[in-house]
Amino acid sequence: MTSVSAGPNTLSDESTRRLETFVDAAFAFAVTMLVISIDEIPGSLSELLDALKGVPAFAVSFAQIMLFWIGHRRWSEVTDTNSTASTLWTLALVFVVMIYIYPLKLMFGQFFHWASSGYFPSAWGAQPSASDLSALFAIFGFGMSAMALCLCMLYHCSAREAASSSDFRDIVRAGRAAWAIVAGVALLAAICSLALPFPVNLMSPWLYLILAATGWLARWLTVGKRAGERA
Numbered sequence: 001m002t003s004v005s006a007g008p009n010t011l012s013d014e015s016t017r018r019l020e021t022f023v024d025a026a027f028a029f030a031v032t033m034l035v036i037s038i039d040e041i042p043g044s045l046s047e048l049l050d051a052l053k054g055v056p057a058f059a060v061s062f063a064q065i066m067l068f069w070i071g072h073r074r075w076s077e078v079t080d081t082n083s084t085a086s087t088l089w090t091l092a093l094v095f096v097v098m099i100y101i102y103p104l105k106l107m108f109g110q111f112f113h114w115a116s117s118g119y120f121p122s123a124w125g126a127q128p129s130a131s132d133l134s135a136l137f138a139i140f141g142f143g144m145s146a147m148a149l150c151l152c153m154l155y156h157c158s159a160r161e162a163a164s165s166s167d168f169r170d171i172v173r174a175g176r177a178a179w180a181i182v183a184g185v186a187l188l189a190a191i192c193s194l195a196l197p198f199p200v201n202l203m204s205p206w207l208y209l210i211l212a213a214t215g216w217l218a219r220w221l222t223v224g225k226r227a228g229e230r231a
Contacts, residue, residue, distance in 0.1 A: 016082050019090060026094040027069045030101050034061050053120050057109040064104060068097065071151045071179065078171050079158040086157045093150035100143040107140045111205075134193050134201050141190025141204075148183035152176055170222055178218035185210050 035058055042048040072093060106123055110133070113122035122128075128136070155176035159169070185207060192204040 019087060020076060023072060023090060023094060027065060027097065030097050031062055031065055033101050034058055034065075034105055050121070054109070056112045056120060057105060060108045061101070061104050065097065065101070068093070068147050068151070072154070075151065075154050075158070075175060078168075078175070083157055086154055089150050089153045089157065093147060096143060096146045096150065100147060103136060103139045103143055106136055110136065130198050130202065134198075137193035137202070137204055138190045141186045141193065145183045145186035145190065148179045148186060152179035152183055155179065174218045174222045177221040178214050181214050181217055182211060
């Protein structure tokens with residue numbers, strides 16, 4: 001009777017698949033936690049309509065969580081890194097997202113409550129104080145920065161092994177630069193919300209508008225670095 005043992009490539013692929021499955025399940029659970037705050041099924045039309053008022057905050061929170069999930073999926077699609085470092089950074093990303101969902105929903109719930117002059121509900125109920133909002137903005141920014149840093153470091157792990165082609169190096173460097181920009185902007189917004197005086201500190205979330213130019217800035221940084229290497 002002949003025994004067949006799995007080769008190293010097979011074991012590596014299986015380990016990668018198990019990790020990806022775990023990440024997908026963790027993000028799915030995080031999205032589920034965004035809507036679990038409803039204690040019971042609405043018992044009347046008015047209760048249903050009140051519950052539906054939370055949809056905008058859930059939709060934006062869902063989109064933000066999905067952006068990070070897509071970021072990790074794209075990293076795993078363009079690289080085949082299966083190092084210990086990349087595994088640890090992936091697990092760190094999962095750890096942070098499980099914590100991040102709470103300030104995330106509070107942040108967007110409060111935003112829609114403010115933008116609608118109170119029509120959409122806020123999880124805090126009563127109007128929070130300026131110091132409470134400042135703390136929320138800081139926690140939200142630190143969490144977002146930590147998640148972006150995890151993705152940046154995943155690309156950094158791949159960049160150290162990106163020796164096959166210039167196109168692959170450009171993709172990896174662009175991904176690393178993009179998530180470094182996200183991490184930096186979120187960290188800056190968090191620091192401004194704590195360090196600047198009232199009421200200027202409450203304007204710190206507008207710094208996230210910089211992220212609209214993330215793709216352009218990442219390409220500029222990547223092309224600039226490549227041009228410097230050629231010189």
